[in-house]
Amino acid sequence: MNKNQIMDKAEENLLHVYNRFPVVFDHGKGVFLYDDEDEEYLDFASGIGVMAFGYGNEDYEEALVAQIKKITHTSNLFYHEPMIEAAEKLCKVSSMDKVFFTNSGAEAIEGALKTAKKYAYLKKGAGDYEVIAMENSFHGRTVGSLSVTGTEHYREPFYPLMSGVKFATFNDFGSILANLSDKTCAIILETVQGEGGLYPADKEFLTKVRQLCDEEDILLILDEVQCGMGRTGTMYAFEQYGIKPDILTTAKALGNGVPVGAFAVTDKVAVSSLEPGDHGTTYGGNPLCTAAVSQVLDLFDEYKLLEHVKKITPYFEQVLDVLVNKYDFITAKRGLGLMQGLVLTVPVKEVVTKALLDEHLVVLSAGKDVLRLLPPLVITEQDIDLFKEKIERVFDTFS
Numbered sequence: 199m200n201k202n203q204i205m206d207k208a209e210e211n212l213l214h215v216y217n218r219f220p221v222v223f224d225h226g227k228g229v230f231l232y233d234d235e236d237e238e239y240l241d242f243a244s245g246i247g248v249m250a251f252g253y254g255n256e257d258y259e260e261a262l263v264a265q266i267k268k269i270t271h272t273s274n275l276f277y278h279e280p281m282i283e284a285a286e287k288l289c290k291v292s293s294m295d296k297v298f299f300t301n302s303g304a305e306a307i308e309g310a311l312k313t314a315k316k317y318a319y320l321k322k323g324a325g326d327y328e329v330i331a332m333e334n335s336f337h338g339r340t341v342g343s344l345s346v347t348g349t350e351h352y353r354e355p356f357y358p359l360m361s362g363v364k365f366a367t368f369n370d371f372g373s374i375l376a377n378l379s380d381k382t383c384a385i386i387l388e389t390v391q392g393e394g395g396l397y398p399a400d401k402e403f404l405t406k407v408r409q410l411c412d413e414e415d416i417l418l419i420l421d422e423v424q425c426g427m428g429r430t431g432t433m434y435a436f437e438q439y440g441i442k443p444d445i446l447t448t449a450k451a452l453g454n455g456v457p458v459g460a461f462a463v464t465d466k467v468a469v470s471s472l473e474p475g476d477h478g479t480t481y482g483g484n485p486l487c488t489a490a491v492s493q494v495l496d497l498f499d500e501y502k503l504l505e506h507v508k509k510i511t512p513y514f515e516q517v518l519d520v521l522v523n524k525y526d527f528i529t530a531k532r533g534l535g536l537m538q539g540l541v542l543t544v545p546v547k548e549v550v551t552k553a554l555l556d557e558h559l560v561v562l563s564a565g566k567d568v569l570r571l572l573p574p575l576v577i578t579e580q581d582i583d584l585f586k587e588k589i590e591r592v593f594d595t596f597s
């Protein structure tokens with residue numbers, strides 16, 4: 199099929215829920231993607247924060263191929279080694295105690311919400327528990343995860359959603375208190391808001407939320423689906439705040455391209471929440487996906503990837519600062535580690551499209567006015583220089 203045939207067939211057969219860019223990607227190598235005509239694109243989006251090692255990583259591929267040749271799926275009715283290994287490694291790097299593997303980020307959120315509800319149910323008996331979520335947050339597209347997503351226009355067509363969700367203002371502790379009631383069972387937030395526009399939690403805010411949760415025996419759910427897995431320079435962003443969640447959600451880069459997520463809980467939560475019969479999944483944690491997780495976590499060590507992210511971040515930030523100073527229409531830079539955004543007063547959608555089509559540079563938007571950059575974690579200074587050249591040529595057309 200040529201490009202036009204592919205695009206036509208997509209319209210014919212796929213439910214139209216995405217306005218896709220007119221590009222057909224065929225393969226990738228390192229931080230570069232290649233389209234159907236073998237044209238090269240620099241990728242500063244990583245498939246929305248998924249491809250931490252970039253494309254075509256041989257260590258990763260070998261581990262997957264080996265697992266495919268053994269077994270790709272059994273079910274959760276049996277044991278298999280890849281899941282057990284992945285769970286042990288994930289508990290270790292997250293400092294959580296028990297993990298449940300899912301197939302996506304949204305499913306990790308579903309599991310986290312059910313866990314919090316069950317925890318409160320066991321503590322206080324039946325009741326209509328409330329969850330405090332954040333305005334401007336994003337937690338996924340399933341009904342439960344949508345219920346705690348703070349963008350009204352995503353939610354509105356699907357009311358009624360899960361009841362008892364209250365929205366507080368991110369980084370405003372007073373707003374949390376204003377939404378608190380004796381029915382509150384959990385507070386859910388992204389340690390760094392991704393889709394909402396690259397807002398890191400303030401340290402004081404998160405510390406106070408943690409304290410409040412301890413005092414009231416409310417569970418703190420940190421959604422690190424986007425900001426976790428080394429993206430900010432620590433395996434999980436919460437490590438930089440000196441606090442720990444009761445429930446952690448993780449996905450995106452967890453499998454470096456295979457669909458896998460997880461929620462992880464502390465022992466305190468594990469002993470008094472979900473029990474056999476309460477939760478399950480057919481695919482979740484299958485041998486293929488957990489072999490990928492296991493290999494991803496090994497490769498973080500082997501490549502010293504966290505050190506690399508810490509080392510390369512100042513260079514990236516410096517380049518972004520140069521851009522902020524150079525172009526009047528960039529009003530701010532925001533983010534943490536290799537999760538950065540530039541706030542623009544020119545239409546971000548146009549910038550993203552121009553970058554892709556004219557400069558073969560893949561970037562993302564976030565919120566209504568933020569250019570979002572999520573490069574593969576393995577980027578080098580040379581890649582960042584190439585990014586700068588390309589994005590400057592795009593920005594020049596807006597000056």
Ligand SMILES: *Cc1c(COP(=O)(O)O)cnc(C)c1O
Binds near residue numbers: 449
């Ligand atoms: C992407 C994302 C999700 C949803 O993950 P899916 O795998 O798309 O279901 C949830 N939370 C955050 C913070 C995300 O960035």
